[in-house]
Amino acid sequence: MQIKDVRPESFVKQICCDRCGLLAEVGEAEFQEFVSIELKAGYTSIFGDGNDVQIDLCQQCLKTSLGPWLRVSNATTRTDLLQKQLGRFDPDRHGGEFPTPADDASPALGSKAAEGPGSR
Template identity: 40%
Template sequence: MRVHELKSTPVVAQLICDRFAAQARHDEGDGLNNFLQLGFDVGWGSALGDGTRVDIDLCLSCLKETLGPWLRLSTSAWAATPEA
């Protein structure tokens, strides 16, 4: 026997670029595919402050424009053409 319960789960419905304010919704167009959500904790003695949490949402255009020269780009394993 299966007993079902309806539970709500929060989801990210929209992202807004922290640099340029470009917006994307999960249910429109490419959804959130063209955004980077980055979050990490820095350690003690960091230039950003001891024990600081860093979070940023960037559209990929802003990521490329600001960090482009330093990005190491290569083909992802899932996108590589299988060998014949």
């Protein structure tokens, strides 16, 4: 039996653009368009090994700061790109075939993989 209770949890109520100072509140459309970057710098990082790097940008500042390098696409563009990439797939060159529902139903492949290479 599970006995449930409720507890308060923290959440981001407002977000402030680190570049222009725009303040957006949760529930506002602008809030959903913010981009937050948070990373821990690695051994060879220019930010210093182990340092935390964070920034919150509104959509305007994201476009102003990174616009030329952003890859903006829509669902149609992504589907077209995927179809183009799949069209280049050649089973003779790349090996194998696309899995079919029949492959999922075959228990033989799964049992061979579980045996491992030295089990003969």
